[in-house]
Amino acid sequence: MTYLKAIALLAGSWWAYKISKPKSKVEFGELELVGVDIPNTESETKSVLSMLLVPNGLRFAKGYNSYADWGYTLFDILINQIKSGDLLINQASYIMATAYHEMGQFSLLRERYNDKISVLKKTLKGDKLREFNEFLKIADTFGVSAEKAVYMEWKYGVQSWCYNPASRRKNLSNKYKGDGARFFGRGYCQWTGRHLYTKFKEFSGVDVLSNPDLIVNDKRLNALMTIKMMMADKPNNLTGVSLKLYCNENKTDYYNARRVVNSTDRAKDIASYAQKFENVFNSYLKK
Incomplete structure (x- = not known):
């Protein structure tokens, strides 16, 4: 239909x-x-x-x-x-x-969001920081503000810098970069x-x-x-x-x-x- x-x-x-x-x-x-x-x-x-x-x-x-x-x-x-x-x-x-x-x-x-960009830049290290910076380059391509895309990706995403990637794969079936930024509440x-x-x-x-x-x-x-x-x-x-x-x-x-x-x-x-x-x-x- x-x-x-x-x-x-x-x-x-x-x-x-x-x-x-x-x-x-x-x-x-x-x-x-x-x-x-x-x-x-x-x-x-x-x-x-x-x-x-x-x-x-x-x-x-x-x-x-x-x-x-x-x-x-x-x-x-x-x-x-x-x-x-x-x-x-x-x-x-x-x-x-x-x-x-x-x-x-x-x-x-x-769903509402908080701006976590500055906090993540300060706290992430090594590969996680590099992966985060790569996402930041495309954060304004998800139909929402870059700040919201970053927050939702951090909260629901499956990349290494995200909050709980293993849980998001299992419970939400998120599997690609940007799924958190796309499929928020x-x-x-x-x-x-x-x-x-x-x-x-x-x-x-x-x-x-x-x-x-x-x-x-x-x-x-x-x-x-x-x-x-x-x-x-x-x-x-x-x-x-x-x-x-x-x-x-x-x-x-x-x-x-x-x-x-x-x-x-x-x-x-x-x-x-x-x-x-x-x-x-x-x-x-x-x-």
Whole structure:
């Protein structure tokens, strides 16, 4: 499916499209984006949701750095999936909490960075310094500032001067110079690494490997992919673990549900957000 086809279907408020099994060496199986009609009711959703956030201890970012519209879009899709029976409230609550956390209360779309160039120049020695200087020559060719490219390459890259190259090869499937600078966190779950960008391309038809920033070109498509991959069974999910394991009709384990995205870092905080969003969903459905 091409990107234009996906957008055309979404614009018509149809969520009934199917992404076929990829014809490549990497077989991810088949991911189906639920064959139901999901209406776009964002205007109505926003008017009600905006009154429920603060009383429940939640707040979407405002002002210049606000991506609150991404929050309203995701909530709108989730509330309609609850109504259609495709998601349970605890599942929707955890997906919403994950996005709320990963996007900094909807204050960021792309991962933030610090300028590490001067520090690395001072601390790196020998071959690591030479390899770093070679990267610095091309740091402004990745579609972001040289400072951001260096930081993301240091954080997620596989070169000798990077933070943890062995881990990035294993956990993110990054393998080439520049993969860290290309495949840093973006979108609802802060998609990170060649592995997840490859999955996004396989299932959406959007070539985010050639142009990684396309992953946030359409918030509705990003939302659909995030929901489905958090809910999907292995190997179609984000980390090999499905949210259904922790949130289902018989169980609500918001703490360990963090494993669906990123081990248990900040698990307690996100569990708290999930409980608050559960209250919001319940209040919204009573309106």
